[in-house]
Amino acid sequence: MKPVxxxxxxxxxxxxxxxxxxxxxxxLLGTFYIPTNFSEWPLMxxxxxxxxxxxxxxxxxxxxxxxxxxxxxxxxxxHELVESRKALEDLLGKPVPAFCFPKGKFNSRTCxxxxxxxxxxxxxxxxxxxxxxxxxxxxxxxxxxxxHPGHIHVRHALKEGNAVGLxxxxxxxxxxxxxxxLCRRMMDRAMDAGGVFHLWGHAWEVDxxxxxxxxxxxLKTAAAMGFEPRTNSQVV
Numbered sequence: 001m002k003p004v005x006x007x008x009x010x011x012x013x014x015x016x017x018x019x020x021x022x023x024x025x026x027x028l029l030g031t032f033y034i035p036t037n038f039s040e041w042p043l044m045x046x047x048x049x050x051x052x053x054x055x056x057x058x059x060x061x062x063x064x065x066x067x068x069x070x071x072x073x074x075x076x077x078x079h080e081l082v083e084s085r086k087a088l089e090d091l092l093g094k095p096v097p098a099f100c101f102p103k104g105k106f107n108s109r110t111c112x113x114x115x116x117x118x119x120x121x122x123x124x125x126x127x128x129x130x131x132x133x134x135x136x137x138x139x140x141x142x143x144x145x146x147x148h149p150g151h152i153h154v155r156h157a158l159k160e161g162n163a164v165g166l167x168x169x170x171x172x173x174x175x176x177x178x179x180x181x182l183c184r185r186m187m188d189r190a191m192d193a194g195g196v197f198h199l200w201g202h203a204w205e206v207d208x209x210x211x212x213x214x215x216x217x218x219l220k221t222a223a224a225m226g227f228e229p230r231t232n233s234q235v236v
């Protein structure tokens with residue numbers, strides 16, 4: 001089975017348009033998760049979201065207010081899920097099947113609510129994973145595009161109960177922390193196993209940390225390796 005690459009980008013910052021152009025330049029796709037009513041950072045305008053969709057990228061929900069769902073009552077969580085999806089579907093004139101948990105926080109209750117709200121998938125931040133078979137209500141990822149020291153990778157994996165990802169980082173990545181080399185090792189793993197390489201991050205963080213050149217290098221490598229590009233919902 002041909003290996004797949006998917007990318008996803010959170011928070012709906014206007015820099016998502018620059019990131020989408022970079023993906024398109026290399027024949028790749030992205031799913032962009034956008035909160036619809038949030039004021040703590042700049043959000044794309046309605047016309048910019050439509051432009052992103054017209055570029056062939058997927059638009060996904062990130063709740064109305066970037067809400068951390070496990071901290072909410074069931075009624076409030078359901079409202080965040082349903083209303084954000086409705087707002088995006090009204091804007092785009094088509095179904096919005098993809099959702100991403102703000103701050104990567106989820107539990108069994110929120111996964112059930114995601115299903116009830118009609119989403120096809122809910123992306124998490126559970127990392128170092130490349131398998132094709134996973135629960136769509138808690139979709140894993142491969143690498144976050146931000147440099148982390150080793151102890152942060154360990155802490156995240158332990159908090160998420162991600163023993164498989166921790167073992168993958170040890171077995172296939174040799175505990176690598178350099179961002180470009182880490183991406184390459186996970187791409188090699190996905191290629192060897194016919195799996196999914198899922199890169200995720202935040203456009204504003206790529207810009208803030210000066211990572212555009214590194215990101216372009218990784219995307220160029222992925223395109224040359226022959227991965228099949230898909231959006232998150234196409235993977236599912």
